[in-house]
Amino acid sequence: MKTPYLKIIVTSLTIGIMTSCGGDATEKKETPQVDPATLETEETEMWGFDSMGGNSYQVPSPNELFGIIKESKLPFKDDLISTNSYQYTSSKDQALNFGRITADIAYTASYEKFQESITNFDNLRKVGDDLGISYVFDEMMVDRVKSNMDNADSLEVISSSSYQRIIGLLEEAEKGSTLAIIATGGFVESIYILTHMAPDFNAESDMVQRIADQKLVMENVLDYLNIFREEDRVLEVLEELQGVSDVFLNLDEESISEQMSSEDGKTVLGGNRIIITEEEFNDLKAASAAYRNSFANPNQG
Template sequence: MKRRYISLLCSSSLLVMISSCGGETESNSQEADADSTVAEVETQSLGFDAQGGSSYAVPSPNELFSIIKDSHLPYVDGLVSTEQPNYETSKEQALNFGRLTADIAYTASYEKFQESITNFDNLRKIGNDLGISYVFDELLVNRFKSNMDNADSLEVISSGTYQSIIAQLEENEKGSTLAIIAAGGFVESIYLLTTLIGEYQDDDEIIQRLADQKLVMENVLDYLNLYAEEDRVIEVLEEVRGVSETFLNLEEEEVSESVDTEGGKVVLGGSRVIMTEAEFNTLKEAAASYRNNFANATKS
């Protein structure tokens, strides 16, 4: 049985986790089976924490930034807005709080620091509208802004920063708000990534990394369903259906790979999610449609 994990939303903590998680899995397997000629291990899915159990946290667009850095996808002007937000409902505010966290990390990863600073202020504005201004203490704000011109430092700082924000929201029983934030951030990440990719190509590692987000989508839905008694969450579950059904309908195939070690061979086994050109185009359209719907929602 697969164990599901979700990481934290915003910045680039997962960039480190992806590298360390993959390496640790192989290293630990090799050490444990040094005296065996062949051992089978189930590999961890990319982009997921290697700790925890069945509890759900908030998914992260950090895989997006890892993909951007690995693939050297070019920056696309006009994908994100720096207009000051003024959304009317708590659902719109939470969705766009998530959207802005992805946007900030997107622009910061390309060293577009002025856009990142502006949207950090916009994020604080939405936080205030949501009644969660307490998550932005003075120390957090100063650390973020003072390191905005250093992408590497920003990645490290924003990881701990957002974990702190998540913890405070959970402590203040804002679970349903977090679930909607998660959905908004995830959809924005998929929108950005599919737009940056542009056209589908067979056997493209970037497409594979995108397909691997199926598990993240499943966790977003699980997290939302914890609060499915709330009308606004029910609405989000229905509105995100175009994106979620595309992911959930992706097929998977079993894969294995033999790796030579000092003690013999280690067989790494797991599954691979398959995404066709038609499914990529459907996902791209669905993500853009829903993202534009809540990003351009009627403002008060």
């Protein structure tokens, strides 16, 4: 079952803008800490983008992908991302980098690098203000996030509970195309981080397989972008994304008729498995880096 990638896009969006709009993230209030187990969350099965035709486009959260890294006990690489602040002049670059920064926050937060996360929260606020989407947050949510800044689990639960409301507001404000571009930026950044975190290529490793499985995510991202392809900026994104999408779309699939065990000891049931070769993996690694670098630093664009 696919889970919503934009859950973490909006989770980080919520945390980032609320933290920055609320003032100093280190300021302590008497608001009690939130126990994630006591919070109600919405059913996630149907979360995703809804087109005007009623189709839902669901893609997984970077938290799920970065969880693979943590399970593999790989160390944090601080040279993969930057906390530098840049001025992006076009709405396309603003949306792409909004997605990129949210993925970066998910990455640093998953390793409990809260100072880096807080710095990027401020960067996220600046880009969010330029995009005109900070209006979706209220003061109560700001207070809850600030009082749980050092509790990553609580932050995710608090933010995910407001996911559907935020998506609804943005779509109601006719920002569906902006959401699609945000998703693209976050997805590309996630693939960039994962491929550069992966150790030496091994076709049987769980991480490599999970990266290959993102072919399905790529298809969903493309489907959602294509809804808005009449917009010049979306058409540009589709063209710029081609280096990454071509690698994914050309990955072969094989049928698995019986149970088998992966290198990591996990059981794989029958069905279809997406195959990625070392050459394709390296192509994906290079393509994701080239594209994210082209929009992350305006001096290179």
